[in-house]
Structures are given as structure tokens and as C-alpha cells.
Amino acid sequence: MxxxxxxxxxxxxxxxxxxxxxxxxxxxxxxxxxxxxxxxxxxxxxxxxxxxxxxxxxxxxxxxxxxxxxxxxxxxxxxxxxxxxxxxxxxxxxxxxxxxxxxxxxxxxxxxxxxxxxxxxxxxxxxxxxxxxxxxxxxxxxxxxxxxxxxxxxxxxTYALVYRADLAKKAGVEAPTTWAGMEPFLKALQGAGAAHALGADIGWDIFNGQDVAMYAWQAGASLVTSGGKWNLNTPQMVDALDYNASFFTAGTADTSGPTFLDAQPYFVSGKTASMITGPWVIGQLDTAAKQSGWTASHVATAPLPAGASSSVSFSxxxxxxxxxxxxxxxxxxxxxxxxxxxxxxxxxxxxxxxxxxxxxxxxxxxxxxxxxxxxxFTQLKTTRAFPQVSTWQQVATRLGKEVEAVAKGKETAAGAAANIQAYAESVGTGKR
Structure with missing residues (x-):
């Protein structure tokens, strides 16, 4: 494979x-x-x-x-x-x-x-x-x-930030360490020539749900309570949904592309200049560029920017x-x-x-x-496991659709958080 x-x-x-x-x-x-x-x-x-x-x-x-x-x-x-x-x-x-x-x-x-x-x-x-x-x-x-x-x-x-080091150098910026630094960083990459700075995932599926769950952790959320109940309608989840949507509303990401199969070609061509993705992508980029050594001379990686609580990712x-x-x-x-x-x-x-x-x-x-x-490696040392709940994948998939609604301006982050809480409560946790 x-x-x-x-x-x-x-x-x-x-x-x-x-x-x-x-x-x-x-x-x-x-x-x-x-x-x-x-x-x-x-x-x-x-x-x-x-x-x-x-x-x-x-x-x-x-x-x-x-x-x-x-x-x-x-x-x-x-x-x-x-x-x-x-x-x-x-x-x-x-x-x-x-x-x-x-x-x-x-x-x-x-x-x-x-x-x-x-x-x-x-x-x-x-x-x-x-x-x-x-x-x-x-x-x-x-x-x-x-x-x-x-x-x-x-x-x-786990996920980390993968970005075009050459464009960052041209723009005179370094990888952001906080959410607040993310938009200026992405804007700078666009100023250096990228059409869109972030090749965001637009599958609007479980992966988007996992991303926003990760951002909710970074904001300080717990997805389930200590008593085992869903805890998704929180200020931290609202912050996570808003943060994710900001990539699109600020114009640094595009709701129409790239699809995940196009992510590497877009990145190599300069249509995008960064990705929040897994380590497997490192081995794909030379192939996408059709040039051995392209990755080493054009790419850098960094741990994820931290929210109000941490820079935790998922394992x-x-x-x-x-x-x-x-x-x-x-x-x-x-x-x-x-x-x-x-x-x-x-x-x-x-x-x-x-x-x-x-x-x-x-x-x-x-x-x-x-x-x-x-x-x-650094990011794997600060990761969390998704909830040990048999319905988590259902909830994360539905959360991905709520992410889409917020990113496209069809729902507020607060409304989406309430929606996903209601859905999660309807399917339960699988607890016997």
C-alpha cells in the first residue's frame, strides 16, 4: 500500500x-x-x-x-x-x-x-x-x-503542523506557538505567494470532528465528565469551533478545496502552504513533487499551536x-x-x-x-486518547457535519455545540 x-x-x-x-x-x-x-x-x-x-x-x-x-x-x-x-x-x-x-x-x-x-x-x-x-x-x-x-x-x-519552510523564510516568520499566532503566520505565508495558506481538511466527516475535539482539549475541555456523561456544549467547544472556522472566514483556507487526495499536490505547487496532518505525509511529498530531496529543502514541521490550556493533540x-x-x-x-x-x-x-x-x-x-x-515525536508526548466510549465515532462523525455548518456560516459555534451535545445524548455512551 x-x-x-x-x-x-x-x-x-x-x-x-x-x-x-x-x-x-x-x-x-x-x-x-x-x-x-x-x-x-x-x-x-x-x-x-x-x-x-x-x-x-x-x-x-x-x-x-x-x-x-x-x-x-x-x-x-x-x-x-x-x-x-x-x-x-x-x-x-x-x-x-x-x-x-x-x-x-x-x-x-x-x-x-x-x-x-x-x-x-x-x-x-x-x-x-x-x-x-x-x-x-x-x-x-x-x-x-x-x-x-x-x-x-x-x-x-498524531497530528502536527507541516509547512513550507521556504515561504516562511521569505515572509520572515516562524511557526506559531499559540492560536493567536496562527492567523498572522498563515497571512504571512499568503503574502509570500501561497494562494491559501492552510490546506484544511474539507471532508466534513469524522476527521473534522476529531480535529475540533483536539482543539477543544487545547482550549481546556473534557469531552466527557468524570461521571461518564457527554460534555460537548461548553465554552471550550465553542472556542474550538470558532478557531477552526476562523481559518475559512479569514480567507487562509478554502471550503472548496483541496480534497484530501489533492492535499499534497496543492502543497507542493504552492496553492497551499501548510497542513495539520500526520507523519505519513513526509514520505509523500517528494513523490508529489516528482523530485528527490524536495521535501528536505522546502518543508518544516512544528508542534501544534497551543490554545488557552495546552497544545495537546490526539493519539x-x-x-x-x-x-x-x-x-x-x-x-x-x-x-x-x-x-x-x-x-x-x-x-x-x-x-x-x-x-x-x-x-x-x-x-x-x-x-x-x-x-x-x-x-x-514532541507532539506524541503531549497527546490524549479519544473517549473510551463505543459511540465516539458516531459522535465525532456528526461533529464533523457541525464543523462544516460553522465553517460555511450556516450555524453559530454556540448553536453547533448545542446540536452536538443533543445528538451525543441521543445516542448515549454505550454504557451498560
């Missing part, structure tokens, strides 16, 4: 149907979570038997290559991998689980895995299998419910879990442990540019030697 189609895959993943609601999760970084749940330790003996693995096409396309050393070290183990199109993945996984025909190991996504975090679906992560503190905090916490860890992080991504990526009805849990957990090793995650990066979820893996020269990734 090309790095361009990775973004397509993310949109397809977001459209996957969600299953039965699970309890609203309260996450905590508990080092002994698995021990408390009674999970047994996994020893260092060779893995044997057969392990069936299901994963979504994309980052998992290179899994066969990445696990080859593990298979060599465990000659009596057979690893059978099934890759499923992103748009079908969760629905097929849910159906298999319901029929008692699920795999031993399954891939999940931190931003949408809440529905699976339950003892009836997944086994708790065994005590001592991995060090919870070795991962970016929010990625680990996304798999923890009531002190019990169910998933192990595999790869990570996303991939995780692994072992199903409760697995027929070979010992070998399954040994495979998951291997996939969580820093060296394995570096191998995954080299094979597919998947950014490691293990913090120490970022010290590898293959990654550390790329300065454009520094902003993403």
Missing part, C-alpha cells in the same frame, strides 16, 4: 460499523493491571502450534517480513496472517467473534477500540509481558479499562489484542510481545514508515536522523 493510500485507508477505517456498546471505560496507567485481573505470566520458552492473526490492510501489509525473525526463532510455530480491507475489518471481526470463529490475535485502533475492551472479548495483557511505561502514555491508556490492560500498542501517529495508530477464545494464548502473547519490542517497531518503520509506539525506538538512527519527524 502506498503512503498516499494510507490516508485513504484511515478514512475507510473510520467508516467501519461499530458493534454492541460496552461499558464506559475509566482509564489509568496501572503497571500491575494485568496481575490484578489474574492474567498469567508468559515465559521465554519457544512458541509452538499455530497462531491466527487478523489485521487491517495498510501497516500490516509488511507483517510477514517484520515477523520473519520471530518465526525463525520459533521453528515449531506457524503464523497465519489474514489481511482484511480497512472498510470491512471491524465488521468482519465482530461477526467472527460473535460466531466463535475469531483469530488468536487481532489488530485494533486506539481511537476506535473501546467497544472491544471487555473480558468477554479480549484477554487481559499478562503481567510483565511489556513495560507500560515504555509506550507513549495515551496509547497505552487507550487500552486500559478499570485498571485492566487489554491491548498493546504497535504503531503511533492514534495500531494495537494488538488476544481474543478471549484464542486456542493458543501462550504463542499469541509471545507474538504480541515480539511486536512490541523496540527493534521490531523500528523494523516496521523501515518497512512501511509506521511510527513506533515504543518511545525508545525513536532513538534509532533511521528515525532520529530525520529532523522533520521531531515535531511528531
Amino acid at each position: 502506498s503512503k498516499l493510500s494510507r490516508r485513504t485507508a484511515l478514512r475507510l477505517t473510520a467508516s467501519m460499523a461499530l458493534g454492541a456498546a460496552l461499558p464506559l471505560a475509566g482509564c489509568g496507567r496501572e503497571g500491575d493491571a494485568a496481575a490484578a485481573s489474574g492474567a498469567k505470566k508468559v515465559d521465554a520458552s519457544p512458541a509452538t502450534g499455530t497462531v491466527n492473526v487478523w489485521a487491517a490492510q495498510g501497516d500490516a501489509d509488511v507483517l510477514g517480513t517484520v515477523v520473519k525473525p520471530f518465526r525463525s526463532a520459533n521453528p515449531d510455530l506457524v503464523v497465519k496472517t489474514t489481511l482484511i480491507p480497512n472498510a470491512e475489518y471491524y465488521t468482519k471481526l465482530q461477526a467472527a467473534i460473535a460466531a466463535g470463529k475469531g483469530p488468536d490475535v487481532a489488530q485494533f485502533f486506539p481511537e476506535s477500540q473501546a467497544q472491544f475492551l471487555d473480558l468477554s472479548t479480549l484477554l487481559p495483557v499478562p503481567e510483565g509481558l511489556v513495560d507500560p511505561g515504555s509506550f507513549f502514555t495515551s496509547l497505552w491508556d487507550a487500552g486500559v479499562v478499570n485498571g485492566v490492560a487489554y491491548t498493546v500498542p504497535w504503531y503511533a501517529y 492514534a495508530g495500531g494495537t494488538w489484542g488476544v481474543l478471549a477464545d484464542s486456542g493458543n494464548t501462550d504463542a499469541a502473547w509471545k507474538l504480541v510481545r515480539y511486536l512490541a519490542k523496540p527493534s521490531t517497531q523500528v523494523a516496521q518503520y523501515k518497512a512501511y514508515s509506521s511510527m513506533p509506539a515504543v518511545i525508545s525506538a525513536w532513538d534509532d538512527p533511521a528515525i532520529k536522523g530525520q529532523p522533520l519527524l521531531d515535531a511528531f
